[in-house]
Amino acid sequence: MSDFATNAQQPIIDMQNVAVGYDGTDVLSNIHLSLQPGSFSFVTGRSGSGKTTLLSMLYLIKKPSKGILNVFGNNINFTNRQNLALLRQRIGVVFQDFRLLEHLSVYDNIALPLRVRGMNEKEVSRRVMELLKWIEMHRSVYQLCSTLSGGEKQRVAIARAVINRPDILFADEPTGSVDAEIAEKLMRLFVELNKVGTTVVIATHNEQLTSEYNFQRIELSSGTAKLYPALQKI
Amino acid sequence: MDKELIRKNEITVEDEDTSLFMYVLSSIYMYLFVVVLAMVMAIHAMVNNWEKDIVGAITVQVSPVEDANKKIDKEKTEQQVNKVLQYMENVSGVKSVHVLDDKNIEKLMTPWLGTKIDIATLPIPKLLDVQLDTDESLNYDEITQGLHKLTPNASIDNHRLWLNKLLKFAGSLNTLALAVLIMVIAICAFSIYYSARTSLNININSIEILHIIGAQDDYIARQYARSYGKIGFFAGVIGLMFAVPSIIIIGKYGISTGSGLLNGAGLSPFSWVLIMITPIFSYFYARITAYYTVRKSLEKMC
Ligand SMILES: Nc1ncnc2c1ncn2[C@@H]1O[C@H](COP(=O)(O)OP(=O)(O)OP(=O)(O)O)[C@@H](O)[C@H]1O
Ligand SMILES: [Mg+2]
Numbered sequence: 255m256s257d258f259a260t261n262a263q264q265p266i267i268d269m270q271n272v273a274v275g276y277d278g279t280d281v282l283s284n285i286h287l288s289l290q291p292g293s294f295s296f297v298t299g300r301s302g303s304g305k306t307t308l309l310s311m312l313y314l315i316k317k318p319s320k321g322i323l324n325v326f327g328n329n330i331n332f333t334n335r336q337n338l339a340l341l342r343q344r345i346g347v348v349f350q351d352f353r354l355l356e357h358l359s360v361y362d363n364i365a366l367p368l369r370v371r372g373m374n375e376k377e378v379s380r381r382v383m384e385l386l387k388w389i390e391m392h393r394s395v396y397q398l399c400s401t402l403s404g405g406e407k408q409r410v411a412i413a414r415a416v417i418n419r420p421d422i423l424f425a426d427e428p429t430g431s432v433d434a435e436i437a438e439k440l441m442r443l444f445v446e447l448n449k450v451g452t453t454v455v456i457a458t459h460n461e462q463l464t465s466e467y468n469f470q471r472i473e474l475s476s477g478t479a480k481l482y483p484a485l486q487k488i
Numbered sequence: 489m490d491k492e493l494i495r496k497n498e499i500t501v502e503d504e505d506t507s508l509f510m511y512v513l514s515s516i517y518m519y520l521f522v523v524v525l526a527m528v529m530a531i532h533a534m535v536n537n538w539e540k541d542i543v544g545a546i547t548v549q550v551s552p553v554e555d556a557n558k559k560i561d562k563e564k565t566e567q568q569v570n571k572v573l574q575y576m577e578n579v580s581g582v583k584s585v586h587v588l589d590d591k592n593i594e595k596l597m598t599p600w601l602g603t604k605i606d607i608a609t610l611p612i613p614k615l616l617d618v619q620l621d622t623d624e625s626l627n628y629d630e631i632t633q634g635l636h637k638l639t640p641n642a643s644i645d646n647h648r649l650w651l652n653k654l655l656k657f658a659g660s661l662n663t664l665a666l667a668v669l670i671m672v673i674a675i676c677a678f679s680i681y682y683s684a685r686t687s688l689n690i691n692i693n694s695i696e697i698l699h700i701i702g703a704q705d706d707y708i709a710r711q712y713a714r715s716y717g718k719i720g721f722f723a724g725v726i727g728l729m730f731a732v733p734s735i736i737i738i739g740k741y742g743i744s745t746g747s748g749l750l751n752g753a754g755l756s757p758f759s760w761v762l763i764m765i766t767p768i769f770s771y772f773y774a775r776i777t778a779y780y781t782v783r784k785s786l787e788k789m790c
Contacts, residue, residue, distance in 0.1 A: 315700055335787065336704060343702030353697050355498055362496055370703040414701075 272321035297457040299474030305457040346420035350427040356400040501715035518727025547645040709782040720774025724767025
């Protein structure tokens with residue numbers, strides 16, 4: 255599976271003439287883009303421009319209505335359900351609204367990506383406990399997610415996204431509902447993950463963020479996406 | 489590992505509001521299933537018993553023909569007996585036929601009539617002993633009709649005819665009971681199907697999260713299988729708990745009516761074992777039905 259990682263030339267995500275939308279109407283079309291493994295990208299655009307739509311196609315929940323989408327070198331149009339699930343196991347997602355399983359504990363939520371991969375419970379426990387300490391939630395292991403504060407939920411959501419050490423991490427408006435200080439902390443975390451090799455894609459309309467961190471940008475406007483490289487440091 | 493860390497299903501049908509309904513409904517179905525199953529097995533045992541009685545031989549009797557003076561027409565009677573004899577010999581499933589001669593009948597009659605009476609002058613029916621092939625069952629209706637065409641004086645031994653009618657009745661009863669069993673099984677499948685689909689729709693959000701995280705359909709379907717297996721086993725046990733006393737009471741009542749017919753209706757130890765393992769059957773049945781419902785539904789849903 256990770257034979258892909260040895261081939262640095264091959265993009266981790268590649269779109270050729272891709273269109274995506276809802277019920278026959280395309281929100282985005284004519285997309286020609288590729289992302290290199292280990293890259294860090296922002297997805298920007300006005301509200302309603304299609305950031306969430308694009309991301310949900312890239313984390314393999316929506317199919318493109320047109321064109322060729324390659325993820326990890328697999329043409330998504332020719333990938334069956336089982337293999338799609340296997341590809342998704344290599345992807346971490348942080349949603350704007352967290353999307354935790356509220357009736358489950360902090361522990362069970364974070365353990366989820368490991369369990370769907372069939373990891374044994376001992377190893378699951380070891381990894382979850384380690385991560386819980388790191389996000390400073392080890393005192394709330396058994397607490398139900400429905401009773402957590404917004405900031406705690408976000409930490410759990412991030413822990414769940416990174417626990418299986420994904421090859422790609424998507425975050426949709428991760429700084430949307432937190433104050434500047436936490437937003438700053440979060441960004442440092444994403445940068446750290448990127449440094450150890452994770453490809454990171456963050457959708458945001460926070461301009462302060464995109465100007466503060468000099469990464470490449472996928473700009474969504476007039477129904478398509480264009481890639482703008484990071485500015486050269488002067 | 490800590491008790492709290494014992495993993496929970498991400499999707500637990502048992503906790504949903506509709507699950508109480510499922511528990512109650514499926515318990516009732518399982519009660520019905522077990523009682524009818526017992527009935528099928530009891531009828532089967534009873535029929536087997538009767539059949540043992542019936543096979544082997546039958547008796548055909550030919551009443552003597554009387555002339556205008558109410559005297560026995562020996563010659564005509566003889567002719568009819570021969571016709572019946574020929575007819576019976578050609579019925580498939582009949583091994584041999586022979587006419588019980590008057591001496592035999594005389595022997596049978598002497599205790600009542602004494603030795604001084606000429607038996608030939610009495611209106612005593614001629615008896616034909618018909619030996620049967622044991623493995624072939626006779627069509628009694630056809631024989632009765634055939635005999636009737638030959639002569640209205642010939643008839644098959646009543647007791648056996650009556651038993652045969654009863655056998656037929658038991659056969660239709662059994663078919664009916666089997667139909668009820670199949671219906672219960674089908675209704676259970678439909679109930680599981682619709683409730684699992686409803687639950688999938690209720691849990692669509694969790695399922696989407698599971699999918700995004702990379703869960704296979706199998707992973708989700710197994711959770712449903714676990715939940716429904718639990719419901720199935722529970723319903724099987726509750727149904728059984730109520731069914732066993734019912735079966736015993738019905739059995740006792742049936743036997744105390746005193747008719748020898750029900751003597752063969754007892755359930756064999758094997759039947760009791762079958763009844764006792766119905767919860768295991770319902771467990772696997774619910775599991776498998778839920779599993780495939782969810783697999784198929786997920787493929788259509790998303
Ligand atoms: N489930 C849906 N069905 C139909 N149309 C949808 C659906 N979800 C989004 N859309 C439409 O697709 C367009 C793009 O929506 P999307 O959520 O991708 O925008 P966005 O860039 O993420 O916006 P925001 O910054 O507000 O999150 C919008 O016009 C929206 O109305
Ligand atoms: Mg959005």
